[in-house]
Every structure is written in C-alpha cells, then in structure tokens.
Amino acid sequence: MTRFAFYTSGHGFGHATRVSAVSLELLRAGHAVTVVTNAPEIPFASILPSATLPTDVRDVANPGPTAEPLPQYAQYRKRNVDAGIVQPKAYDVDRRATYDVLKRFLDVREQTLEEEVAWLKEAGVEAVLSDATFLGCAAAKAANIPSIIISNFTFDSCYSYLSHPALPSPFPGLDEPEPPLDPSILDPLVEQTVADYACASLLLRLPGVIPIPAFDTDVPMPSGRWVNEERTAFVPEVEALLSRPASSIPSAAAGRPVVDVPLIVRPPSRDANTPAFRHALLTSMGVPEHLIDSKVLLVSFGGQAIPRPRSRPPSPLSTPLQRSDSFFSSGASSLSPPVEQPREVGLLPKGWIAVVTGLSGGNNAIREDLPYGFFASEKDVYVPDLTWIADCVLGKLGYGTCSETLSCKTPFVYVPRPLFVEEFGLKCLMQARGTSLSLDRADFEAGRWELHVEEAYEQGRAAKDEARRTGFVDERAGEVIRREIERFLAD
Incomplete structure (x- = not known):
C-alpha cells in the first residue's frame, strides 16, 4: 500500500x-x-x-x-x-x-x-x-x-x-x-x-x-x-x-x-441506454409527456444566463446548415445562412427541448426564467447520463465536457474561450475523435443557436446512433x- x-x-x-x-x-x-x-x-x-x-x-x-x-x-x-x-x-x-x-x-x-x-x-x-x-x-x-x-x-x-x-x-x-x-x-x-x-x-x-x-x-x-x-x-x-x-x-x-x-x-449509468431510463430522467426534471420524445440539447455552462431572443429574420452571424471544407480550414465560426433557407433563427430547432445544468436552488433567477422548452437539471443528476441521452451538447471546451461527449459520441457545439491556451489542444482532440462545431460568442449571447445545433446533429448523427446500438465503451x-x-x- x-x-x-x-x-x-x-x-x-x-x-x-x-x-x-x-x-x-x-x-x-x-x-x-x-x-x-x-x-x-x-x-x-x-x-x-x-x-x-x-x-x-x-x-x-x-x-x-x-x-x-x-x-x-x-x-x-x-x-x-x-x-x-x-x-x-x-x-x-x-x-x-x-x-x-x-x-x-x-x-x-x-x-x-x-x-x-x-x-x-x-x-x-x-x-x-x-x-x-x-x-x-x-x-x-x-x-x-x-x-x-x-x-x-x-x-x-x-x-x-x-x-x-x-x-x-x-x-x-x-x-x-x-x-x-x-x-x-x-x-x-x-x-x-x-x-x-x-x-x-x-x-x-x-x-x-x-x-x-x-x-x-x-x-x-x-x-x-x-x-x-x-x-x-x-x-x-x-x-x-x-x-x-x-x-x-x-x-x-x-x-x-x-x-x-x-x-x-466518467461512464454513464449501466442502464442509461434504455428507453425507460431516458423517460424517468426527463420526467424527473419536469419534462411533460408530450415532449418526452423530443430531441435533447444539453446546455452545460454552469449557471450561464439563457438568452430570450425575439422572433426575427436570419442573422448574418448565423451558421449555414452545411459548412464547406474551406470554412473549416479557415477557422471561422459564423457565416450568412444560405439564401434558399430564409427562415427565422432562434434557440432550438423544431422538435427539440433543452436541459440546462448548473442551476441550483429554488430561488435561482436563471432557473426561474428559462424559455419554453428549457428544463433545469438538479444538482444530483449525474451529468454523464444527461450526455448519453442528449442528441447534442452546447457548452465550452473543457476537459470534462470534451471527454464525455467523445465517449458518448454526442455532437458538441462549443463557444470558444479566446484566452485559454488549453483550448487549442482540446480542439485538436475533438476534431480528431468527435463531432464539434464552434458557435461564436455573439451568436450564443443573442440566442442564435438553432442552425448550429441542427448542423452538429446531422454531422454526428450516424456515430451517435451507432453508440446507442452498441452501448458505452469504457477505455x-x-x-x-x-x-x-x-x-x-x-x-
């Protein structure tokens, strides 16, 4: 010993x-x-x-x-x-x-x-x-x-x-x-x-x-x-x-x-891949029955305020559904949406709900002012279980979030942290082993999430579906x- x-x-x-x-x-x-x-x-x-x-x-x-x-x-x-x-x-x-x-x-x-x-x-x-x-x-x-x-x-x-x-x-x-x-x-x-x-x-x-x-x-x-x-x-x-x-x-x-x-x-719970587990977990956070089958965006920022955007036409800061190879190599994070898709841009795609972590306490101001379709997780909810059932994660490039999205094969949309040099190593890791897209800080704070979430989901969908078929693999x-x-x- x-x-x-x-x-x-x-x-x-x-x-x-x-x-x-x-x-x-x-x-x-x-x-x-x-x-x-x-x-x-x-x-x-x-x-x-x-x-x-x-x-x-x-x-x-x-x-x-x-x-x-x-x-x-x-x-x-x-x-x-x-x-x-x-x-x-x-x-x-x-x-x-x-x-x-x-x-x-x-x-x-x-x-x-x-x-x-x-x-x-x-x-x-x-x-x-x-x-x-x-x-x-x-x-x-x-x-x-x-x-x-x-x-x-x-x-x-x-x-x-x-x-x-x-x-x-x-x-x-x-x-x-x-x-x-x-x-x-x-x-x-x-x-x-x-x-x-x-x-x-x-x-x-x-x-x-x-x-x-x-x-x-x-x-x-x-x-x-x-x-x-x-x-x-x-x-x-x-x-x-x-x-x-x-x-x-x-x-x-x-x-x-x-x-x-x-x-x-951190591995998810042993039965996290079952429909019953998913149903019980979402129900415990107040998700009503008619929304249980929605796709899930996990918002993992630790108490970050959720914007309340008004309905508006597409913004020039919003990302198109498909980014070109030249876009990836340039390192840019936002482009104008395609002209053939003139639709409004908001927080969530149609048919999605969001689960927000890091909001504790009954008097939490952010918790009490969540937009429609957003639900707060409790402190005792085990985050890897949420990462497993989620169809996409929105957060920052931190080691815990990166490791859990990679292991659960969950697509990841991240807001860059320009003054963290650690981020460059994590970006390399995500590009090599997972599906990750950047969402500019201005887009995040204005609530222009929808197209980014849709795009990440489509790019990572096949890998996520395969993970759900085969189950979690622990290294x-x-x-x-x-x-x-x-x-x-x-x-």
Missing part, C-alpha cells in the same frame, strides 16, 4: 472529477489517498465516506453509477493550494484579477510550502499526485518524495498566455477585449510556476495535450507564440513538438519521463493510470 496526496486544482469540476476517477482505482487496489484542494466536497463524493460529508453536500452529491463499497475511502483536506483563473463568464478570463490572485498566492508561497511539507511528513505521504497544481510538486520535492502530474496541461502556460494580445471583436457593440498583461510583471510569476512543475518526477499525459513547459523544455515561451495569428490553431513548430514520441521529450533524458495515457471519462483509463503509477514507484 502507498499513501498518496492528490493535489487538485479547484478551478472547475473537470479536475475534481478526473481526480475522483483515478483515486477510485487507487483505493480499490488498497492504496490510501488524501485529496488536497480548495474545491468543495461534492465532486469527490464517490471516493469519500458519506458519513463525513456535510448534510447539505450529502443530499445533493451524486457519485454516479452504483458501485460496490470501497475497501477504504479517501480523506478530504481543504487547503488553498491553487491560484486558478478568474472568470467573469464561462468563456471569459479577467486578466488583471487572475494576475492579482496569482501574485497574492505566490507572495505567501514559502509559508504555504512550509505547511504542506510539514503535513506530508507528518501524514506519512509517500508520493504526491497533481492535477494540476504546481505547489504540490514543489512540496513533494521539499519533502523528498516523488510527484506525478496527471493532466493535459499545466497552468503556467495559461498564465503566460495572458500577455498575448486578444483579437479585436469583429462585431459592433461588443466590449473590446481587455489589454494584455505586461510581460515584465507577469513573466517572473510564470517562471516560478514552471520551476515548481519541474519538480515533478513523471508526467502522465492525457489526450488533448498542449506543451508542458516543465517537460517540453524546448518549447518557446511565452505561450502566445504557440498559436497562429488568427488564433485558430497551433503553429507548425508546436504541432511538431506535440506529435513527437514521448520518449524524445527533453525531460526524459534527465530521468523525468512522459507517458501517454487514455482519456479519463478504463483509471486502471491504466494506476498501473503506470505503481510501475513508476516500483522502479
């Missing part, structure tokens, strides 16, 4: 859910895990003993498909071990506020590091896992124990990208982008985070990867140099770095290897990752 401390970012639920998946496999194999994070307990419910969860958390936490009791459960230790990113909206970043939070976090780095090292020694922790906090790696080195990063990106590249100028808005009336941060104040902070990540002994690299500066030590910095001028893709030099064998990454020569592992995915990434961890520690 090995005692692990799993240092977990509190930025979004994607990190927490994949930490839970890996921890589950470690616990089943007899290891001990303590999750160290500033995230709440809810996304870790599957690996924590229910008796230790606060009542309000226990009542809404859904750990997913029923499983046998674990031989032992993880411990939860709430600590501020991650700076994260400040987001006013699901697809926006506040550059200055993010810098301020990172600066304050690093100002007390030595004190926090001292506290974590003392705890690691006192608790008898033998190895640190990180997804993907830099402080955990630094604490492990100071405590003279190994650390392992399990991620598709590290936050140093995200912070570095904040000095990259944003493209001006092509749409009149939208706010102009926030100016980039001055590299002279940002770069020293980024260098510290890179140095802390470089304390890690092993990188288990997830699909959707971008360069990891602490391991890809030959990658140019700042990370704004990784993308083309149109902000649509990596430059060829970076694509070449990402496509090289893991064994040829510079850190490997220094005894810090990189191993590629499968996509970590069992948790088991693969556990074996890699055990093999590394044994060596």
